[in-house]
Amino acid sequence: MKISVCIKQVPDVNAPIQIKEGRLIQDSDRNILNAYDASAVEAALVLQEEHEIDEIEVVLIGPEKAKETIRKALAMGADKGTHIITEDGISYDSFAYAQLLAAYFKENEYDYIFCGKQSQDTDSGLTGSMLAEFLSLPYSTNAVGLEMADGTLTVKRQGDAGQEVIEVPSPGLVTCSNDMNDPRIPSLKGIMQSKRKPVDTVSVSDMDIDLSDESIKTKITSYEEKPERKAGEKFEGEPDEIARKVAQLLDTEANVI
Amino acid sequence: MSTLLTYISVNDGKLKRSSLEVLSRCNELAEEHGHQSDALIIDPNASEVAEKVKAYGPSTIYTIEDPIFKNHLNTPLLKALATAVDQVNPDVLAFASTESSKDILGALAANQNAAALADVSEFDLTNDGVKAKRPVMAAKIISSVESAGYPTILTVRSGSYDVVEKSGDSEIKEIPFSFDEGDLKITLKEIIGATGDKIDLSEAETVVAAGRGAKDEEGQKLVEELASLLNGAIGASRALTEAGIYDPSLQIGQTGKVVSPQLYIAVGISGAIQHVAGMANSKVIVAINKDPDAPIFDIADYGIVGDLYKVLPPFIEELKKIKGNS
Ligand SMILES: Cc1cc2nc3c(=O)[nH]c(=O)nc-3n(C[C@H](O)[C@H](O)[C@H](O)COP(=O)(O)OP(=O)(O)OC[C@H]3O[C@@H](n4cnc5c(N)ncnc54)[C@H](O)[C@@H]3O)c2cc1C
Numbered sequence: 001m002k003i004s005v006c007i008k009q010v011p012d013v014n015a016p017i018q019i020k021e022g023r024l025i026q027d028s029d030r031n032i033l034n035a036y037d038a039s040a041v042e043a044a045l046v047l048q049e050e051h052e053i054d055e056i057e058v059v060l061i062g063p064e065k066a067k068e069t070i071r072k073a074l075a076m077g078a079d080k081g082t083h084i085i086t087e088d089g090i091s092y093d094s095f096a097y098a099q100l101l102a103a104y105f106k107e108n109e110y111d112y113i114f115c116g117k118q119s120q121d122t123d124s125g126l127t128g129s130m131l132a133e134f135l136s137l138p139y140s141t142n143a144v145g146l147e148m149a150d151g152t153l154t155v156k157r158q159g160d161a162g163q164e165v166i167e168v169p170s171p172g173l174v175t176c177s178n179d180m181n182d183p184r185i186p187s188l189k190g191i192m193q194s195k196r197k198p199v200d201t202v203s204v205s206d207m208d209i210d211l212s213d214e215s216i217k218t219k220i221t222s223y224e225e226k227p228e229r230k231a232g233e234k235f236e237g238e239p240d241e242i243a244r245k246v247a248q249l250l251d252t253e254a255n256v257i
Numbered sequence: 258m259s260t261l262l263t264y265i266s267v268n269d270g271k272l273k274r275s276s277l278e279v280l281s282r283c284n285e286l287a288e289e290h291g292h293q294s295d296a297l298i299i300d301p302n303a304s305e306v307a308e309k310v311k312a313y314g315p316s317t318i319y320t321i322e323d324p325i326f327k328n329h330l331n332t333p334l335l336k337a338l339a340t341a342v343d344q345v346n347p348d349v350l351a352f353a354s355t356e357s358s359k360d361i362l363g364a365l366a367a368n369q370n371a372a373a374l375a376d377v378s379e380f381d382l383t384n385d386g387v388k389a390k391r392p393v394m395a396a397k398i399i400s401s402v403e404s405a406g407y408p409t410i411l412t413v414r415s416g417s418y419d420v421v422e423k424s425g426d427s428e429i430k431e432i433p434f435s436f437d438e439g440d441l442k443i444t445l446k447e448i449i450g451a452t453g454d455k456i457d458l459s460e461a462e463t464v465v466a467a468g469r470g471a472k473d474e475e476g477q478k479l480v481e482e483l484a485s486l487l488n489g490a491i492g493a494s495r496a497l498t499e500a501g502i503y504d505p506s507l508q509i510g511q512t513g514k515v516v517s518p519q520l521y522i523a524v525g526i527s528g529a530i531q532h533v534a535g536m537a538n539s540k541v542i543v544a545i546n547k548d549p550d551a552p553i554f555d556i557a558d559y560g561i562v563g564d565l566y567k568v569l570p571p572f573i574e575e576l577k578k579i580k581g582n583s
Contacts, residue, residue, distance in 0.1 A: 011394075013394045013395040013397065013530060013531075014530065017394060017397065017398060019398065024398065094363065094373070095366065095367070095372070095373070098363070098367060117512075120395070120511075121393060121394055122391075122393050122400075123375070123376060123391075123392070123393060123395075123396075123511065123534075124375045124376075125359055125362075125363070125375055125376075126362060126363035126366065126373055126375055127363065128363065129331075129360065129361065129362070129363035129364040129367075130363035130364065130366060130367040130373075131363075131367075132363075132364060133335075133363070133364040133365075133367035133368050134367050137442075138332070138442030138443045139331070139364070139442075139443070140331075140360075140443060141359065141360045142356060142359070142360065144505055154446065156449070157360075158356060158505050158506060159329050159356045159357065159360075159448070159506075160266075160268065160329065160355050160356045160357050160506075161268070161328075161329070161448060162448045162449050162450040162504075162506060163448065163449040163450055163505065163506075164328070164329065164445060164447075164448055164449075165445070165446040165447040165448070165449065166443050166444065166445055166446065167443060167444040167446060168443050169442075169443075172442075172443075177512055178512060179495065179498065179499060179505060179508070179512060217366075217371070217372035217373075217404055217405060217406060218372050218373070218374060218402055218403065218404045218405075219402065219403055220400050220401065220402050221388075221401045221402065221403055222400070222401045223393075223398050223399065223400050223401070224398070224399050224401070225398065225399070226392065226396070226397060226398060226399050226537075229537060229542075229555075229556040231554060231555050231556065231557065231560070232542075232557055232558035232559055232560065233558075233559060233560065234549070234554055234557075234560035234562060235559070235560060235561050235562065236549065236562040236563075239563045239564065239567035239568045239571065240567075240571045242561055242562075242563065242568070243561060243563070243568045243569070243570075243571040243572035243575065244571055244572070244574075244575040246543065246559045246561055246572065247572050247575035247576050247579060248575065248579070249559060250520070250541070250543065250559070250576075251579045254520075254541045254558065254559070256463075256519050256520040256540070256541050257487070257520075257576065257579055257580070
């Protein structure tokens with residue numbers, strides 16, 4: 001059995017961000033493995049510890065420098081990487097990402113595809129289920145738990161009414177929440193080993209896919225600061241007194257009681 | 258004439274306020290641009306639900322009624338939505354942002370070769386699509402986005418628009434639909450911890466949220482007492498849902514629900530950006546935290562610096578008095 005995990009390099013949302021003339025200026029040294037993808041890698045590794053999973057592949061679309069993020073996943077324990085290399089400075093929307101991934105998976109084998117449920121920077125959460133549809137795969141999004149029996153996955157997903165327990169046959173696709181595990185931190189040994197693990201590269205231009213304007217369906221036109229919420233009043237002192245005071249203010253000043 | 262179609266989310270026969278917010282926005286846009294605003298209900302009792310939707314004035318209410326929609330299953334839902342899109346041919350198909358709509362948005366867009374915009378906080382029409390605003394980078398930044406082509410499929414964050422009732426004669430049209438259970442790609446085994454009749458977090462007027470600071474039984478008891486006194490919903494930070502103390506459906510934040518209540522009380526929550534991403538649009542924020550430098554105080558209208566075990570009992574007592582007097 002083979003599990004392929006789609007991963008993405010994203011800017012660290014905790015790093016300082018500036019906006020200049022509607023454009024986002026980020027510290028490019030602070031790029032990380034998308035936390036939801038890290039959970040997807042972790043979930044695959046945990047399954048591999050208990051089941052016959054021959055290979056965990058990580059697949060990343062991104063510019064040359066995003067290779068460091070593939071190494072990170074390999075250092076965690078994934079077996080091999082595939083890097084779909086994009087030109088610097090070109091950005092795709094979810095639809096284009098999903099099309100690229102679909103073109104890759106149509107030519108390559110897998111039993112299950114895991115994705116993060118969303119990307120930490122854009123929070124769109126579209127790529128996984130788009131990819132499933134392009135490949136006509138059964139899928140479940142927002143997994144908060146995974147189990148495997150006889151080569152079939154049972155997914156616990158967070159739904160509106162409660163947690164839905166769903167069987168997703170193979171080949172199938174699952175998008176993972178980061179609520180289900182704490183991704184392991186690569187050990188020194190893992191980091192050393194990752195350097196010897198294979199990473200295949202494919203360039204977008206070599207793929208059998210036409211990413212003309214047609215497939216870029218949405219574009220970001222500008223960014224702006226969020227209107228800042230101002231800190232209100234902070235009450236310190238005798239717990240009894242300040243608690244009563246705030247309760248009264250909620251009634252008389254804020255009018256929300 | 259162009260059509261804006263709103264999918265109405267239904268929970269146990271109840272209309273979800275967040276989808277009525279979206280319908281109200283579509284009504285407004287339709288009026289402004291000379292378009293038509295319609296609604297779509299996919300439910301085992303769709304025709305009954307349609308009667309309730311009439312009060313919000315869509316021109317046509319399309320229904321797809323089948324027992325298969327009792328629980329959320331993405332295969333039949335996608336098929337039903339694709340059927341409705343084929344029949345209605347809308348320029349815009351709008352959903353409230355819920356776990357169900359998040360589950361199918363991407364797949365439906367791929368299926369329809371359509372543009373998709375997730376979790377928008379504002380949207381308007383352009384000549385050939387939609388322009389919208391979406392919070393990104395854990396809601397620290399707002400991005401402006403545009404889609405090209407029809408239909409554009411989007412989901413809208415709860416609390417983005419007001420619900421406006423509208424009189425009018427809605428016509429109800431049933432869309433024929435059948436689904437062979439043999440075509441189910443996935444199998445639903447069980448639903449755990451259905452929240453049932455508890456107050457829906459994403460729609461609540463008051464939310465009392467518990468964080469790691471309130472992780473023991475006494476803390477939970479205080480939080481629950483406060484929530485029930487204020488007739489509010491209980492929410493939690495990831496620290497507590499991950500620890501299994503509160504149901505994961507109560508998680509508020511980037512990964513969890515987006516809430517926009519009138520009053521949000523954060524009890525023992527530090528205010529990490531991923532948590533704030535889900536609650537920063539609350540009208541009034543109260544924070545109770547013993548660390549005077551906790552980041553939650555930067556966005557709180559009323560910050561109480563203190564130990565929650567010492568602060569909450571007199572706070573609750575005072576609120577009881579106020580409620581009793583009013
Ligand atoms: C990709 C990603 C997505 C995430 N999504 C979410 C999300 O959706 N929602 C979410 O909440 N988190 C999310 N997180 C986690 C988030 O970063 C924080 O770890 C989490 O919100 C912390 O929860 P907390 O504030 O309850 O706990 P802590 O950060 O541990 O804070 C506890 C607070 O309680 C205070 N306290 C302790 N004891 C007392 C007392 N007796 N009285 C008063 N105050 C007390 C402390 O001073 C402290 O400020 C996400 C993280 C990542 C990486």
